[in-house]
Amino acid sequence: MRKLIASLFATTLLAAGLSACGGDADAGSGSDGATKLTISYQDTAFPALIEASGVLDGADLDVEWVNLTGPAANLQALYSKAIDLGHMGDTSLTIEQANSKTDWTADNAPLEIVAGWRNGNDPEFSPLVTAVRTDSGITEVADAKGKKWGFNFGGYNHAQYLVSLVQGGLTEDDIEPTQFADGATSAAAFNAGEVDIYSGGHGPILGALASGDAEIILDDSQTAIPALNVWTARKDVLDDEEKDAALEEFFERMSGYWAWHDENPEEVKKILVEQLKVDDARADFEYEVRRGAFRAFDDGLLAEEQAVAQALFDGKAIPKLPEVGIGFDPRYNEVQGAISSADAQAAQ
Amino acid sequence: MTALETLGAPAGVPVAAPTTTHTYERAGVPGSGTTRVRRVPQLLLRVLAPLALIGLWQLSDTLDWVSPQVLPGPMAILDAYRELWAVGDLQAALPISLQRAGTGLLVGGTAGLVLGVVAGLSVTAERFYDAPLQMLRTIPFIALVPLFVVWFGIGETSKVALIIGASIFPVYLNTYHGIRGIDRKLLEVGRTFDMSRWETIRLVVVPLAMPGILVGWRYAAGAALLGLVAAEQINSQAGIGYILNTANQFQRTDIILAGILVYAALGLVVDVVMRTLEHVLLPWRATHDGR
Amino acid sequence: MTAADTTPATTPTTTPTTGPAEEVLSHEAVLTGEPVVRLEGLSKSYGEQVILDGIDLTVGRGEFVALLGPSGTGKTTLLRILGRLEDASSGRATIAEKTSVVFQEPRLIQAQRVWRNVVLAAGRGAGARQAAHAALAEVGLADKAQAWPKTLSGGEAQRVGLARALFREPDLLLLDEPFGALDAFTRRKAQDLVLALWQEHQPGVLLVTHDVEESLLLADRVIVLGGGHIQADIRVTTPRPRDTTSPEFNATKREVLAHLSQVSPHVSPDHPAHRDYGKIS
Ligand SMILES: Nc1ncnc2c1ncn2[C@@H]1O[C@H](COP(=O)(O)OP(=O)(O)O)[C@@H](O)[C@H]1O
Ligand SMILES: [Mg+2]
Numbered sequence: 024m025r026k027l028i029a030s031l032f033a034t035t036l037l038a039a040g041l042s043a044c045g046g047d048a049d050a051g052s053g054s055d056g057a058t059k060l061t062i063s064y065q066d067t068a069f070p071a072l073i074e075a076s077g078v079l080d081g082a083d084l085d086v087e088w089v090n091l092t093g094p095a096a097n098l099q100a101l102y103s104k105a106i107d108l109g110h111m112g113d114t115s116l117t118i119e120q121a122n123s124k125t126d127w128t129a130d131n132a133p134l135e136i137v138a139g140w141r142n143g144n145d146p147e148f149s150p151l152v153t154a155v156r157t158d159s160g161i162t163e164v165a166d167a168k169g170k171k172w173g174f175n176f177g178g179y180n181h182a183q184y185l186v187s188l189v190q191g192g193l194t195e196d197d198i199e200p201t202q203f204a205d206g207a208t209s210a211a212a213f214n215a216g217e218v219d220i221y222s223g224g225h226g227p228i229l230g231a232l233a234s235g236d237a238e239i240i241l242d243d244s245q246t247a248i249p250a251l252n253v254w255t256a257r258k259d260v261l262d263d264e265e266k267d268a269a270l271e272e273f274f275e276r277m278s279g280y281w282a283w284h285d286e287n288p289e290e291v292k293k294i295l296v297e298q299l300k301v302d303d304a305r306a307d308f309e310y311e312v313r314r315g316a317f318r319a320f321d322d323g324l325l326a327e328e329q330a331v332a333q334a335l336f337d338g339k340a341i342p343k344l345p346e347v348g349i350g351f352d353p354r355y356n357e358v359q360g361a362i363s364s365a366d367a368q369a370a371q
Numbered sequence: 372m373t374a375l376e377t378l379g380a381p382a383g384v385p386v387a388a389p390t391t392t393h394t395y396e397r398a399g400v401p402g403s404g405t406t407r408v409r410r411v412p413q414l415l416l417r418v419l420a421p422l423a424l425i426g427l428w429q430l431s432d433t434l435d436w437v438s439p440q441v442l443p444g445p446m447a448i449l450d451a452y453r454e455l456w457a458v459g460d461l462q463a464a465l466p467i468s469l470q471r472a473g474t475g476l477l478v479g480g481t482a483g484l485v486l487g488v489v490a491g492l493s494v495t496a497e498r499f500y501d502a503p504l505q506m507l508r509t510i511p512f513i514a515l516v517p518l519f520v521v522w523f524g525i526g527e528t529s530k531v532a533l534i535i536g537a538s539i540f541p542v543y544l545n546t547y548h549g550i551r552g553i554d555r556k557l558l559e560v561g562r563t564f565d566m567s568r569w570e571t572i573r574l575v576v577v578p579l580a581m582p583g584i585l586v587g588w589r590y591a592a593g594a595a596l597l598g599l600v601a602a603e604q605i606n607s608q609a610g611i612g613y614i615l616n617t618a619n620q621f622q623r624t625d626i627i628l629a630g631i632l633v634y635a636a637l638g639l640v641v642d643v644v645m646r647t648l649e650h651v652l653l654p655w656r657a658t659h660d661g662r
Numbered sequence: 663m664t665a666a667d668t669t670p671a672t673t674p675t676t677t678p679t680t681g682p683a684e685e686v687l688s689h690e691a692v693l694t695g696e697p698v699v700r701l702e703g704l705s706k707s708y709g710e711q712v713i714l715d716g717i718d719l720t721v722g723r724g725e726f727v728a729l730l731g732p733s734g735t736g737k738t739t740l741l742r743i744l745g746r747l748e749d750a751s752s753g754r755a756t757i758a759e760k761t762s763v764v765f766q767e768p769r770l771i772q773a774q775r776v777w778r779n780v781v782l783a784a785g786r787g788a789g790a791r792q793a794a795h796a797a798l799a800e801v802g803l804a805d806k807a808q809a810w811p812k813t814l815s816g817g818e819a820q821r822v823g824l825a826r827a828l829f830r831e832p833d834l835l836l837l838d839e840p841f842g843a844l845d846a847f848t849r850r851k852a853q854d855l856v857l858a859l860w861q862e863h864q865p866g867v868l869l870v871t872h873d874v875e876e877s878l879l880l881a882d883r884v885i886v887l888g889g890g891h892i893q894a895d896i897r898v899t900t901p902r903p904r905d906t907t908s909p910e911f912n913a914t915k916r917e918v919l920a921h922l923s924q925v926s927p928h929v930s931p932d933h934p935a936h937r938d939y940g941k942i943s
Binding site for chain 1: 440
């Protein structure tokens with residue numbers, strides 16, 4: 024007994040010591056009085072592109088870019104106040120909300136999506152696909168009966184998988200679901216021919232598509248999944264007047280980024296190659312898929328997001344059905360020049 | 372004795388005992404030259420096998436036996452190095468990663484050493500923290516990245532903390548076992564000759580536990596290098612782990628292999644360093660196992 | 663030097679205590695010719711098993727005492743109590759402050775050079791190395807000062823142990839079957855060495871041995887331990903060097919063997935002794 028108490032005591036001490044050393048995130052004012060924003064992105068390319076575009080030059084705010092891979096690290100960094108904006112897919116917050124112990128309300132939601140963007144809905148550059156190996160004999164989803172289907176848990180890749188199943192009139196019992204830890208591994212398995220059918224990112228399977236080993240059977244417009252990149256803010260950041268003003272300026276300036284991207288394809292691709300070590304074909308694709316505009320958090324979008332949540336819930340990927348609108352805060356839509364998906368379609 | 376022998380062979384049949392005769396020549400006798408002649412092909416063999424392997428590897432690439440996505444050839448990997456060098460990633464990675472791994476190893480290893488020595492010497496200390504440490508030991512640090520973000524933020528602290536976490540236990544465990552493995556009789560010698568506790572630790576305990584301690588550091592160095600991959604998932608713009616993570620995300624098999632070869636080279640460096648350390652710190656063993 | 667000369671004339675000035683006690687004779691007290699060991703009613707048990715049962719023993723400075731007895735009678739236990747490696751259960755023990763032990767195994771620190779093994783506790787002063795050389799020279803190992811213990815033979819290692827024990831100029835030298843693992847030839851040489859060193863330095867010596875002949879060859883007194891008690895305390899007055907073939911020597915040998923054949927190793931009858939007389943040569 025005494026041994027147990029001693030052990031517990033030691034563990035507590037250790038944990039206390041560990042946490043005392045931590046917490047180096049000081050989200051405060053920059054040295055020259057300008058408000059500092061700590062913003063995460065999941066690779067180093069976007070920050071480099073924004074830097075090159077010069078849209079933030081002369082701004083009355085300091086941006087510190089942070090590179091965090093995966094939604095989990097971004098969410099944790101948000102909660103621990105290490106960052107002000109975290110980068111993730113638009114479904115991540117839906118899943119977070121569904122897994123929360125307390126139900127989110129408009130008042131108590133700890134996080135809000137404050138910006139969402141993607142390219143136009145050109146099927147050739149859709150970020151999200153369901154694809155098959157050509158040698159699998161599958162030409163439409165219904166053929167996938169009894170086949171190995173690769174996906175990764177959570178996020179819109181998972182939604183793409185579940186909605187694809189529904190569209191093919193199948194359930195998970197009809198196929199051989201093959202779940203991976205992350206999108207890259209899932210794609211690698213598909214590229215290597217380990218699974219017959221795959222739902223996930225388009226970019227990682229470009230090689231297999233180009234060589235004719237694989238074929239897209241459903242893109243995100245067909246599954247009606249918005250597949251937005253989003254920036255999520257912590258509620259107390261939004262409540263901070265200074266930060267709120269800084270974010271407003273940040274997004275206003277960022278609204279000018281997309282035009283620069285469209286006008287400078289060569290420079291963008293050069294930066295993509297340098298930062299991501301991708302080949303030219305992938306750089307061409309990434310250039311296209313990283314174009315875009317901010318999207319308005321209008322009823323149309325929220326209805327699509329709610330449908331995604333429903334698909335995840337029906338597919339038992341989330342334990343309860345959240346009201347996704349709680350996680351979207353449209354306050355910056357105006358300065359972002361955010362457009363509706365109908366407008367995006369029309370612009371095409 | 373004789374009874375046993377006659378059991379084996381029919382009586383009356385003389386059996387010649389099987390014998391072998393060895394003639395020994397003194398090694399290194401000048402003029403004999405046999406050793407020198409034999410050593411050349413030996414050396415050639417040593418180099419030949421890896422060279423042949425690399426040749427075969429390149430051939431399989433050139434003749435398209437395997438897809439470059441699965442296994443890029445040696446030339447492709449050289450190209451990957453050239454690419455990483457041109458962008459400046461490789462030059463940036465080594466100093467920053469080695470600094471992270473080195474700092475983590477130094478802090479973690481030292482902590483492990485102190486904890487191990489104290490637990491090895493004091494049953495009270497062992498009762499106090501061995502069990503919690505053993506529990507922490509089994510934690511997969513790769514899976515802890517998000518938690519480390521919460522605990523230590525997204526700066527250098529969390530990266531180094533992860534490496535500290537990875538390198539603390541190998542040193543702790545091996546030091547502890549190294550000390551507990553010391554013959555109690557030798558500790559009695561210290562008591563018999565009125566050595567102070569400090570003298571006993573300095574002259575008896577630490578030197579005798581040193582082989583174990585060095586094994587711990589060897590493992591810890593490996594763990595620290597591997598820990599980079601996890602650590603550099605947290606907000607890094609440079610480093611070997613960063614290169615590997617990015618390559619993994621964008622499926623650059625050639626860069627992944629190039630990164631792995633960097634690890635192999637670093638592993639080799641660690642080995643050389645540890646061998647040198649063993650040579651310096653364990654001279655009493657060299658006379659025993661050496662040569 | 664004869665046994666009679668070194669028999670203590672005065673008793674140690676220690677305050678009597680009740681219960682288990684161990685006292686240390688100060689170096690100064692010993693120098694005035696007092697005993698280096700004084701045991702009064704000393705007992706030791708491990709749980710139910712009584713190993714030593716009321717031992718009274720006095721050893722004077724410069725006296726060479728051999729302790730005989732079958733395996734498991736508690737010779738090592740007694741020696742460990744004298745070396746302060748073990749506490750007695752009851753009784754009184756007064757022991758010289760400066761005590762050295764040579765164990766059955768050499769117990770050298772493999773990680774330290776031979777000379778450092780010799781000076782172990784004597785710090786690292788500049789003089790330590792030279793002093794170690796001197797001590798090693800006494801046991802004939804001056805040239806091994808820089809060697810690692812692993813490179814020594816069994817006899818050499820035991821001699822280093824002896825040099826280490828003598829280095830601190832002990833008032834009491836405890837030897838636990840130090841020659842047990844040596845071959846006959848090496849053992850003879852080691853015995854001569856111990857004798858010479860004893861005569862040179864004059865510590866009180868307690869030598870645990872299995873070998874009756876060895877005890878008679880070296881000691882002033884032969885004590886036979888058995889059943890937790892001292893069964894016999896025989897004085898050997900033959901002048902050294904002793905002749906093992908002399909009738910006098912053999913008479914004493916028979917006397918000791920007679921005592922030995924009567925003893926059982928243990929006190930309590932419920933611990934059947936494994937009478938290991940075969941080991942007694
Ligand atoms: N630490 C111990 N715990 C229990 N019993 C012990 C311990 N040390 C010795 N003994 C027992 O005490 C007895 C005497 O041992 P020992 O002194 O080594 O005998 P000797 O040296 O005469 O052969 C043996 O029966 C042995 O098993
Ligand atoms: Mg013994």
